[in-house]
Amino acid sequence: MAAMRLSSPAFAAGGRIPERHSCDGADLSPPLSWTGAPAGTRSFVLVCEDPDAPAGTWYHWAVFDIPADQTSLPEGLAKAEKVGRLRQAINDFRKPGWGGPCPPKGHGTHHYRFRLLALSVASLPLGAKAGCREVVAAAEPHVLAGTELVGTYSR
DSSP: OOOOEEEOSSSOTTSBOOGGGSTTTTOOOOOEEEEOOOTTOOEEEEEEEETTSTTSOEEEEEEEEEETTOOEEOTTOOSSSEETTEEEOBOTTSSBSOOOOOOOTTSOOEEEEEEEEEESSSSOOOOTTOBHHHHHHHHGGGEEEEEEEEEEEOO
8 A cells, every 4th residue: 555645736745835825825724635544544633833933843733533534624724623523723823723834034944844644543532722732642642654745935
C-alpha cells in the first residue's frame, strides 16, 4: 500500500500559501485532501503549526475526530468547536478552528506544517475548549501513520 499523502489544490508542497488563507485575506482554511490511510485507521487528526514563530511553535489549527472514511476538508471550514462530526481545537490565537498565517511583518518566510495523523481510535477523550497541544498529546499514543504538507508565507 502507498504511504499516506496530504495535498492541497490551493498550494504546492513547499509553495506559498495564498493570501486568501491568511490574516491578510479572507482567513479561510485551505482545502486539503489525503490518500493512503493504513488499515485499522479509525479517525484522523490534522494539525497546522508554524515552527518559525518568534516565541516558538505557534499552533494555527487542529481538527480531530475526523471520521476514517473522510479523505478531505473543504476550504473555509467553519470556525467552531464542532462542525458536523468534526471537532476543532482552540488555536494559539485563542479561537476555535483555523487561524491563518499572520507572521510579523519583515520576519521572513515562515513554514506552515500541516500534519495529518491516522489514529487507531475513533475519537480523542478531550473536553470542550481543548487546545492544539492537548490534541497532539492525546493523539500521539494512537498514531498508526502520518504525513505532512508544508506551505510558506511571509509579509
